[in-house]
Amino acid sequence: MASTTLPNPRAERALDLLSFALSDVRYGLGAYLAVYLLTEHAWDEASIGLALSFGGMVGLVSQTPLGILVDAIRAKRALLGGAVMVVTATSLVIPLAPHFWAVAAAGIIGALAGTTMGPTLAAMSLGIVGPARFAHRAGRNEALFHLGNGVINLVILFTAPFFGTAMVFVMMVLTAAGSLVAVARVPAGSIDHRLARGLLPDGRGHGERPSPWGTLLASRPLMVFAATGALFHMANGPMLALVAQKLALGHPGQGIMFTAACAVAAQTVMVPAAALAGARADSWGRKPLFLAAFVALALRGSLYTLSDHPTWLIGVQLLDGVGAGLIGALFPVIVADLTRGSGHFNAAQGAVGTVHAIGGITSGIITGFVVVNAGYQAAFLTLSGIAALGGLGFLLGMPETRPAGGGTAPAEVPVPAD
Template identity: 70%
Template sequence: MSPTRALDVLNILLSDVRYGLGAYLGVYLLTEHQWDAGEIGVALSIGGLAGLLAQTPIGLMVDAIRAKRALLAGAVLVVMASCLVIPLAPHFWPVVLAGVIGGLAGTSIAPTLAAISLGMVGPGAFARRACRNEAFFHAGNGAVNLLILVTAPFLGTPVLFWVMALTGLASAAAALAIPARSIDHAVARGLLPGASGVAPRQGWQVLLGSRPLLAFAVTGALFHMANGSMLALVAQKLALQNIGWGVALTAICAIAAQSVMVPTAALAGARAEVWGRRPLLLAAFLALALRGVLYTASDHPAWLVGVQLLDGVGAGLIGALFPVVIADLTRGTGHFAAAQGAVGTVHGLGGVVSGALSGLFVVRYGYDAAFLALAAIAGLGAALFWLTMPETRPRPLEEELAHDHSAA
């Protein structure tokens, strides 16, 4: 198998492992063990916070370590194990502990995968490769959710954990199948081809030293604050209104989003070098705000699933372009993963707040109020992004040389 094909397979298989059980965990705890929305939000937020605190040091480690394939395989296995222990002890503190362990391991998956990809193709082809990764990831996610949809009515919720075990083991094997010689480790950390050495800097120094990185961090945090719990809230709402069909309806929602994310990521890969990153990212914010408002228009399952298609636009664009923007802004510095960790920490804080905030809104004011609050946050993020975030697409080399010559 060629290195490119092995990377494609890895992205497909990671679709069920990269974020753990996701929205399914909330449905499982709600329907099988009678947790309320507030308990679910707080428990999952604690695990997310642990991962956040580790993002920046893990990013520094990813930049420094050469054994990136082994790091990725090990992280996948730990995430898998942390999910598989939950049915054995579905109580608050055991679930929190499993979430903390899984969150710490899962934090390393995205920056390591991005670094491997950058090291394989170089900075010039990275935008297309990163979006290709995201397209394969969403295609795999859709396939996994379709499998759950078909089997859950007959096998029940245990199918979630069987699928997690299978994809986890296969993902670890796929990571190790990528030939080590196909990765340029200097390029993988954000250095230009042929460069060697780099001045050591802490992840937060990388972030605080760049105004565009700061703008991307803050506006992205608002995006994730609005987006982080939307699918989980829709899944809970559908599960409460359709007793016995919670897992199946959650799968349908996920499939709806993934069916749009695949072409969205492909579009981003094809047009990011032509249109630039900025208009595509602004479209992601606007789609998210619209989605939150539309959820309140009807409680019918068909409507809720239809609105979920917009998740494919918002999350699809952000997911595909996040590593691309970071690579643009850290090109030649050698701090690619460290910057991912620092910016990802700020983004993740938004996601953690989203879970706790939406859970409290649901308990006090209901689901519609929670959706409108999240939509307002997305609208604020869109406005700030428009005002503060520059275009990050690198200029062609000829243009840069002409600019340098005129400046001289």
């Protein structure tokens, strides 16, 4: 079994490259897809939300079984590489058949592959660095992910006026190739597969057979984390797409450029926010940092309603960086805290992620109809209220999960045996 308690510079450099390169592949075309369908093919907001919801639903029901797969499988590099190729292929199919059911089908297939990426990267990271250094590694992964996303969106921002929508697809191909190179550079022997599934460094744990829903339902903190996280994603999920659509409709022909500008604005803050979470989660605790993400999200939704000027809307998008940077870095850390010693880390990520995804999916459908019937301002205020409710629930119901000693040593959190 590979030793992962000591630094492995080669493996960690490969994780750095992988985190950076995955930034444009992990979520497919993202907000660009909504703008592409809206401006290039005259789809309405409700149709966009409905078509994309199919992939969301598949992602929802597949997270837990795919988490079990990540726990069980030792070929984690091959799993991640295969997912990259599938997501890229489904994204490239859309321009060839930009019709409702073709887009929905591509979303379904892409969701199955894309859902494995986050848990697999987290598992590889935990298996390489061990639990004592995982908070720092998770923050570094997230910071590099957002740095890569910012660089890619900056390239699109400056090239879209000359090459149009095609640049979105070109960058998808380039970053997919980079991701495959990065996966190949992770030494296979550097991953301790027992640590990667959440067992303790000495091999102790509560069993080998995954039972993610039992783990979730038996832990009140995990249930609170799942429920409040669902409210966060319910509020956060549609915001960037709504802002991008609003800008695209107000400034015909500039939709892709404004979408890239919004993404770049957010990424400039996500990088330091994620790095801060990784650097301070052990000393400050997880709870205050996670709560700050709810505050930023509620404020962001309210501020969008004050002006329609592109400079204002793009400026407010900076707050997206605070919320997304903190949440992205802390999600696997908190799940690892609450499942340590269980052997269910990735399966529990899937179970909690399923609950979180319920919020994002339902919000995408609801806000599409709110926009059509009541306008963008009503949608933003609704999302802001949902974020405030989630933050209040997290403040009152969620304990601090930081291990004793500030995370300098792994601490076992009791989890019922299978």
